[in-house]
Amino acid sequence: MIDLDNQTDFNIDISSVENIAKDLTKKDIELIIVDNNAIKELNKEHRNIDKATDVLSFPLEFEMPDMPLGSIVISIDFVEEKAKEYNHSLEDEFKLLFIHGLLHLVGFDHEVDDGEHRKKEEELINKYNLPKSLIVRNS
Incomplete structure (x- = not known):
């Protein structure tokens, strides 16, 4: 299900x-x-933005059977920085960023929706008992 390219x-x-x-x-x-x-x-x-970011999502533009949904890219430097800043584990921070990126892949977009992305994010964070720091920093 997950094709991992860990650099x-x-x-x-x-x-x-x-x-x-x-x-x-x-x-x-x-x-x-x-x-x-x-x-x-x-x-x-x-994105024509000349700075590092925490997570990027690249959905495939064409829906075809047996094709992947897309790609999620996560910066380990951001994972380490935010885990330290919010005092939780690297794995928890990684999962938070994965959730954020995954929601973009399935069609959520916090930049244009009416809070649906944030609501779904909060639902998953609660379901997987993850720290609330993503909710706090994105509010």
Whole structure:
């Protein structure tokens, strides 16, 4: 279900994010873990924003059988920074960013919706007993 491309030293229990993904899709997802330099380049190339960010989502533009849903790119540097800032584990922070990115892949967009993305995010955070820091910092 998750096709992992880990370009860092970070060790993630992939089954923990696969369980989250199964709540929203049956499709495969490419999950790429990078550092701030790599995500900054992707952000500049695809969004014309010349700075690092925590998570990027790239949904496939065409829905076809047996094709993956898309790709989620997460910066391990942001994971480490926010986990320390909000005093929770790296794995919990990683899951929070994965949820955020996954919701973008399935069609949620907090930049244009009326709070649906945030509501679904909060629902998943509560279901998986994750820290509320993402809700706090995105409110």
